[in-house]
Amino acid sequence: MNNTADLIIIGGGVIGSSVAYNLLHDGYTGKILVFEKDKIYEFSSTPRSAGGIRQLYTTDINIQLSRFSLQVYKHFPEAMALDGEPAKIDFKQRGYLFLATEEMMPRLDRHVELQHKHGVPSQLLQKRELLDIIPELNIDDLAGGLYCAEDGYLDPYSVMQGYIRNAKRLGAEYIYQEVEAILCDQEEVKGVRLSDGSEYYAPIVLNCAGAWGSDLSEKMGLALPVVPLPRQVFQFDIEEPLKQYLPLTIDPTGVYFRHEGEKLIAGYSDDREPGFDFNWKRSFFVEQIWPVLAHRISNFEQAKIERGWSGLYDFNTADHNAILGKHPGKKGYYVAFGFSGHGMQQAPAVGKGLSELIRTGKYQTLDLSPLRVERFAENDLVIEDAIV
Numbered sequence: 001m002n003n004t005a006d007l008i009i010i011g012g013g014v015i016g017s018s019v020a021y022n023l024l025h026d027g028y029t030g031k032i033l034v035f036e037k038d039k040i041y042e043f044s045s046t047p048r049s050a051g052g053i054r055q056l057y058t059t060d061i062n063i064q065l066s067r068f069s070l071q072v073y074k075h076f077p078e079a080m081a082l083d084g085e086p087a088k089i090d091f092k093q094r095g096y097l098f099l100a101t102e103e104m105m106p107r108l109d110r111h112v113e114l115q116h117k118h119g120v121p122s123q124l125l126q127k128r129e130l131l132d133i134i135p136e137l138n139i140d141d142l143a144g145g146l147y148c149a150e151d152g153y154l155d156p157y158s159v160m161q162g163y164i165r166n167a168k169r170l171g172a173e174y175i176y177q178e179v180e181a182i183l184c185d186q187e188e189v190k191g192v193r194l195s196d197g198s199e200y201y202a203p204i205v206l207n208c209a210g211a212w213g214s215d216l217s218e219k220m221g222l223a224l225p226v227v228p229l230p231r232q233v234f235q236f237d238i239e240e241p242l243k244q245y246l247p248l249t250i251d252p253t254g255v256y257f258r259h260e261g262e263k264l265i266a267g268y269s270d271d272r273e274p275g276f277d278f279n280w281k282r283s284f285f286v287e288q289i290w291p292v293l294a295h296r297i298s299n300f301e302q303a304k305i306e307r308g309w310s311g312l313y314d315f316n317t318a319d320h321n322a323i324l325g326k327h328p329g330k331k332g333y334y335v336a337f338g339f340s341g342h343g344m345q346q347a348p349a350v351g352k353g354l355s356e357l358i359r360t361g362k363y364q365t366l367d368l369s370p371l372r373v374e375r376f377a378e379n380d381l382v383i384e385d386a387i388v
């Protein structure tokens with residue numbers, strides 16, 4: 001029967017496709033079906049991401065995930081080449097920089113200590129050293145910053161396409177239809193029902209549906225604390241170019257900015273109501289982002305906004321981190337969502353980890369169990385101090 005498989009993945013974004021690719025690359029011989037409802041990925045979070053890749057985290061697990069993934073991204077073009085054509089992802093290792101006020105500095109001391117324990121070459125910068133990185137920076141109200149030169153930003157859509165193409169090459173089958181419900185009985189999952197009523201069966205169903213993931217889980221009575229949270233990004237141009245390309249820079253206010261080609265992009269995580277809202281507002285840039293940009297770099301005073309977009313974080317309201325692995329509520333049900341705005345920098349490591357878990361029953365390369373589903377019931381949350 002062609003409607004049976006060994007593994008069904010719901011969601012063919014960067015996470016679902018990384019898992020599919022890693023499984024097959026690691027020798028999985030089962031049949032994988034990936035269901036994706038948005039064939040052109042118009043509303044998926046991956047292509048709407050800012051593409052920041054950083055190791056500047058404050059928990060062991062997030063540092064480990066990013067550190068592993070960064071190595072993968074460095075070699076992605078060759079490793080994922082197809083027919084000799086490199087899988088270009090435009091990874092610019094121009095650094096990542098958190099700017100800090102006087103009162104923020106002691107916290108950064110603690111962060112850098114943990115990062116160094118994991119081999120991350122992060123550096124605490126003093127006020128004047130910031131000007132070596134961004135000569136035009138207004139440092140009047142800053143005391144220093146936390147910088148990692150190895151980090152940077154990439155093109156999320158190309159990463160996703162690299163995983164999709166290679167997953168397909170290795171045998172994953174993508175079906176561009178919407179999963180309406182996950183089928184299960186009292187004990188275990190059985191497969192999925194599509195919105196056209198057809199059913200597909202597999203003993204393992206992996207929910208990688210991102211911002212839509214918790215709805216599907218809730219329908220089977222296994223709610224997880226994840227909501228869709230709209231986030232806006234804006235592209236703008238300036239008349240007087242900066243002397244150097246920017247690292248992905250986070251202002252103390254939370255406004256972030258970086259180069260995008262010769263242009264710039266900026267974003268800010270404001271207090272928004274959860275929901276599936278894809279509208280972006282020029283007024284949000286003008287009123288909330290632009291004043292911060294203009295204060296920080298005088299070249300930004302003349303910012304000409306060119307376009308904007310809004311995408312969804314799959315936002316974990318309990319501890320703002322991914323939820324990974326087997327769901328204890330139902331045999332055969334696995335999840336990988338809740339990334340809360342840092343899924344791009346975790347996709348390679350998550351793909352590897354779930355490949356190991358599904359193939360061998362345990363994590364091998366990295367222990368991803370701190371991000372297990374059970375942590376909510378056990379009150380063993382992963383509290384990350386550096387969420388953007």
Ligand SMILES: Cc1cc2nc3c(=O)[nH]c(=O)nc-3n(C[C@H](O)[C@H](O)[C@H](O)COP(=O)(O)OP(=O)(O)OC[C@H]3O[C@@H](n4cnc5c(N)ncnc54)[C@H](O)[C@@H]3O)c2cc1C
Nearest residue numbers: 011013014015037045046049050052179210311343344345
């Ligand atoms: C504005 C913005 C900025 C961001 N910036 C960064 C950043 O700088 N760095 C970083 O690391 N991360 C960033 N992120 C987060 C990152 O983009 C996500 O964590 C990551 O893309 C999640 O990938 P995913 O595959 O889980 O989700 P998605 O790309 O959304 O893929 C999930 C897929 O599931 C499909 N789907 C959903 N329901 C169903 C269904 N019922 N049936 C079939 N298919 C279904 C959807 O169509 C979708 O394609 C940002 C996100 C946004 C929105």
